[in-house]
Amino acid sequence: MTSVLEVRNLSIAFGGLRAVDDVSFAAQRHRITTVIGPNGAGKSTLFNLISGALMPQAGQVIVDGVDMTDAAPERRQAAGLSRSFQITNLFFELTVAENIRLAAQILEPASRRFLPLRASTRARAKTDEMLERFELTHRRDELAGHLSHGDQRRLEIAVCLASEPKLLLLDEPTQGMSHGDTANTAALVRSLTDDVTVLLIEHDIALVMDLSDHVIVMHQGRNLADGTPQAVRANPAVQAAYFGQA
Numbered sequence: 608m609t610s611v612l613e614v615r616n617l618s619i620a621f622g623g624l625r626a627v628d629d630v631s632f633a634a635q636r637h638r639i640t641t642v643i644g645p646n647g648a649g650k651s652t653l654f655n656l657i658s659g660a661l662m663p664q665a666g667q668v669i670v671d672g673v674d675m676t677d678a679a680p681e682r683r684q685a686a687g688l689s690r691s692f693q694i695t696n697l698f699f700e701l702t703v704a705e706n707i708r709l710a711a712q713i714l715e716p717a718s719r720r721f722l723p724l725r726a727s728t729r730a731r732a733k734t735d736e737m738l739e740r741f742e743l744t745h746r747r748d749e750l751a752g753h754l755s756h757g758d759q760r761r762l763e764i765a766v767c768l769a770s771e772p773k774l775l776l777l778d779e780p781t782q783g784m785s786h787g788d789t790a791n792t793a794a795l796v797r798s799l800t801d802d803v804t805v806l807l808i809e810h811d812i813a814l815v816m817d818l819s820d821h822v823i824v825m826h827q828g829r830n831l832a833d834g835t836p837q838a839v840r841a842n843p844a845v846q847a848a849y850f851g852q853a
């Protein structure tokens with residue numbers, strides 16, 4: 608099994624607070640790796656370090672074998688990394704299809720990227736594929752801002768996938784969703800591993816246990832435990848630090 612992401616001894620402190628403290632792990636290709644931990648454990652900061660929104664004070668971020676530690680977010684994207692945010696990150700005043708097509712435009716050869724829409728054949732085909740796969744075809748001409756919360760979160764994942772990334776970082780994709788929407792999103796995330804490697808932050812423990820191949824437990828900036836859902840759940844240190852509070 609090969610890893611698409613390798614994080615080695617990653618650290619960042621804000622003042623005296625070690626938000627991410629010597630964290631190492633690998634995300635295996637076509638698997639779902641989930642980062643869990645109490646509020647303030649350092650999960651979002653870890654995602655910021657991986658996506659390039661923050662630069663680490665120590666350690667390395669390797670994407671598909673290439674050291675991306677010093678790379679800007681755009682270079683990481685070009686290397687196949689895509690990220691969704693805890694707070695919905697769509698163009699609300701554009702339609703559902705337009706949101707996807709903007710992301711898919713990167714699939715066009717550079718010489719065609721700024722040609723009129725009708726010439727963007729790959730981007731248009733990818734948009735139709737994503738709309739169908741995410742069951743949004745009937746909403747394609749609606750403004751993204753008019754969708755339900757659940758549909759917006761789904762559209763956000765479709766936007767992330769439209770650029771055909773290797774590694775998808777999803778920050779709480781089910782946050783604020785109804786029970787039904789959560790179950791649908793879980794099924795969707797599971798289906799994504801045919802195409803991509805998924806790194807997830809998720810608070811819903813039942814979902815984490817059901818969905819993940821590999822779980823990383825963060826606590827006070829450190830990697831407290833790392834393993835299969837079953838192994839992590841049985842770990843006494845994890846039970847004391849995390850499940851005891853759940």
Ligand SMILES: Nc1ncnc2c1ncn2[C@@H]1O[C@H](COP(=O)(O)OP(=O)(O)OP(=O)(O)O)[C@@H](O)[C@H]1O
Nearest residue numbers: 621624625626644645646647648649650651652653
């Ligand atoms: N830019 C920043 N400046 C100062 N402190 C920060 C900054 N970003 C995060 N922190 C602090 O770092 C710690 C880790 O925060 P982080 O948001 O990564 O935790 P988290 O595990 O994602 O929490 P949550 O589950 O609540 O989203 C927290 O104590 C937070 O207050």
